[in-house]
Amino acid sequence: MTYKIIRIDGKDDELTTQSFDKYSDAYDLLEELYGDICCSDADYGDITYYDIVENN
Template identity: 70%
Template sequence: MNYKIIRIDGKEDDVTSQTFSNFADAYDLLDKIYGDICCSDADYGDIIYYDIIEDKKREKTNT
């Protein structure tokens, strides 16, 4: 199963252009980007929100 990171606002960027072979790898990338942000340091209006989803399109083309 393949996974993809999407932006909640529907836009594309360097993060959303990648495909991952497992959920943990996608999660690790987001943790690397946002893991150091503390709640008191965050300006939530400026944060891009992401979600990790199964990349079903990619699976269909590979089978």
């Protein structure tokens, strides 16, 4: 089973073109890129939201 990252808004970018063998690999990438954003620092209007799904 493989996994992919999708954007909630349905658009594609450099993250959505990748596939991962493990869910944790996709999660770790998102954590590396966005993990340091603190709720008080975030401008929620400018954040792109992602989800990790099974790649069928």
